[in-house]
Amino acid sequence: MPRKDKYYNRAKQQGYRSRSAFKLKQLDREENLLGQGDVVVDLGAAPGGWMEVAAEEVGADGTVIGVDRQRIDDIETDATVETIRGDMTDEDSREQVREVAGDVDVVISDMAPNMTGEYNLDAARSAHLARMAFETALEVLDSGGDFAVKIFQGQDVDPLREDMEAEFKYVRTMTPDASRDESSEIYLVAKDRLTAPVRVGDEVTVTIEDIGSKGDGIASVEGFRLFVPDTEIGETVDVRIEDIKPQFGFAERTD
Structure with a gap:
């Protein structure tokens, strides 16, 4: 059975809105991203599969804030869930996230561009979205917070990773099992936001x-x-x- 059918069917069986839920589950399982009581911001959240996983992990004492241009249907959960309808490439939307979120423990982003079929263009647009997510994470993450972001493979991956490594304890590149074989997507997972006024080597x-x-x-x-x-x-x-x-x-x- 093709992998896409396996994860699509599993999502249906377990009640998740999208097969991408299993990507976040693996990122969390391997890097311990989500914890009880956390405040999580999910960028590009529609239709809400990642929000469902995050809500399960943060529990009744946690909060999940989903942001997307599309409407996100209500999620049945004990966690506090809020949604913001906006475009993360727009400064007004990012400002709204900063105002609503307060101090955040985890920022996750599964944002992807509208595909053109032109690889270099799609990769550049993906990198732009990942960069917007990174900048938002720097603005809202509390000290020690974590960040996970999708980006298409290309020349912009290494510069973004280097910038992330300057702001977090360490960064790991991951390709979840639920990613499609034909996809060029990877995920950069950054742990322990550094808010110190000095860096190693200073x-x-x-x-x-x-x-x-x-x-x-x-x-x-x-x-x-x-x-x-x-x-x-x-x-x-x-x-x-x-x-x-x-x-x-x-x-x-x-x-």
Whole structure:
């Protein structure tokens, strides 16, 4: 049986609106995207298959916000579900998402362009939509938040991935089993949004303000804590950033 029939039939049997629900299920299973109580924004959400999966995973304490130009029928779920009718390439729609969503734990996007059959053009349009989703994710994701986005393979994938790697702890490229054999789609899954004012490899000068429980000095860069070993309170030292976590980082002396 062709793969498209398998997932189409499975979606019908399990009550999902689209076979793409199984793509998100696999992304979530392998990268733990969705959790109880999360606030999730789904870009390009119609007909609502990804929203159904997200609502199942976030539960009664979670919220799912779906955005699409098309109308999205109501979803029966214990989770809080909202819909925004708009075009993510339009600034007014993106502003509405920012106003409604507040602090968000996960942004997911399965947006795809209207297909022309011209591969390079379709890939470029897909990349534009993925870039819009990425920019929205940067604006609404809380520290430590996750992001998953569809993009067609082409020359724009690597630049987008590089930009995502600068903003998240790590990025993985995935092709779910439910993707059709003839499709050029891939998914970039980014984990742990970094909101620190510094990045790995940056060199800065800091003043040690306190000593942590393990003996490392503690400095602050725009309110972001850095742990620096072999330092004492009151020292001003040059350091290189070695690792970044959502709420703190580690640095080594360079002086």
